[in-house]
Amino acid sequence: MDQEISGVLLKIYERLLEKYGPQRWWPAEERFEVIVGAILTQSAAWTNVEKALNNLKAAGKLSPGGLRSLSEAELAALVRPSGYYNVKARKLRAFARWFGREYDDNLDRLFDNDVQPLRRQLLAVYGIGEETADSIILYAGNKPVFVIDAYTRRIVDRLGLTPPDRSYAGYQRLFTSDLPPDAKLFNEYHALLVRHGKETCRKRPRCESCSLAPSCPCANA
DNA sequence: GGCCAGGACACCA
DNA sequence: TGGTGTCATGGC
Secondary structure (H helix, E strand, C coil): CCCCCCCHHHHHHHHHHHHHCCCCCCCCCCHHHHHHHHHHCCCCCHHHHHHHHHHHHHCCCCCHHHHHHCCHHHHHHHHHHHCCHHHHHHHHHHHHHHHHHHHCCCHHHHCCCCHHHHHHHHHCCCCCCHHHHHHHHHHHCCCCCCCCCHHHHHHHHHCCCCCCCCCHHHHHHHHHCCCCCCHHHHHHHHHHHHHHHHHCHHHCCCCCCCCCCCCCCCCCC
8 A cells, every 4th residue: 555656546545544544444353244234234234234233143143154044034024124125134044044055155256356356246235236246256255346335436536536427437446547556545434524514515505616626625624 | 203223126118 | 428316314
């Protein structure tokens, strides 16, 4: 992470890190818990996800076998606080079944895959889209893929860096082509973008720029 | 009381 | 291929 990079995105990262400090997303969690959290956090506030994770822990079901041992209705009741609980129960069961069938619940084997094959396999599992797949690969697998979420898109747009096709891959390329492929850097950077999005842009829906841009109206936010 | 969170999928034209 | 509807709790 200490390589010399001239890109504007690294400079933005440095400014964010200076402003907010390390966010430490999923710093010392179990990898399987990170995967479950990545699915539960889809369109949900993290505080609600924590409640759902705590329910699963308290029930002793926060494991692949534990998830498989529950009916969809039982699982839905445990993850209820995270919202969309019926769909999320189906997604968790789909992942747990696939993981048992294909990898015998072995996380080392799962993450022994290279990034692209791993990504393709995850995307084929029901309930895992691009952002969730990348979150799993980065935050549980510790591999350098850049996670693009709604905050990231919003901030990139406000910086005037929107990729022509506005695709997930387009936004992702923006970061990966300008930064060294460092999982720790990608981890912290994404978390910082979310933090910044929460602290500034969301409170200023009409702000067309961003405090990261020199001419931003919320520069002192 | 309304808005929105660390999205994905089904359906339709 | 792109746009829209659906899924839903909890904090502010």
